[in-house]
Amino acid sequence: MNKKIVSTPKAPGAVGPYSQAVVIEEHNLIFVSGQIGMNPQTKEIVRGGTTEETKQALENMKNILESCGSGLDKVVKTTVFMKDLDDFGLMNEAYSGFFKENPPARSTVEVEGLPKGAKVEIEAIALI
DSSP, rough: OEEEEEOOOTTTOSSSSSOSSSEEGGTTTEEEEEEEOOOOOOSSSSSSSSHHHHHHHHHHHHHHHHTOOGGGGGGEEEEEEEOOGGHHHHHHHHHTTTOOSSSOOOEEEEEEEEGGGOHHHEEEEEEE
């Protein structure tokens, strides 16, 4: 099995010992690491709370996928990690704007904390 490490400046760099994404070409799969609402240029969490963080996290994911020749329409599964499930409606509304037709399978869980004090983190598995 060959794995290809993905890195694009159009998404925030890893804040630890991991890759933005890993491609397994022989299985046509992309595993995208959790993306938070961090602006790739400023390296800061975007302002505006859960809604804006969700949008930025998904923009970051979109940019990573596009750098692999894929896109959000090829996402088959996401996992959403949230600091506060009371904000689920805000996240869900922002999320739905990125997956208008044939949305992927999804799990959403509440966690005690996320990197950089983020409110939302989203990871994905997609097809090439």
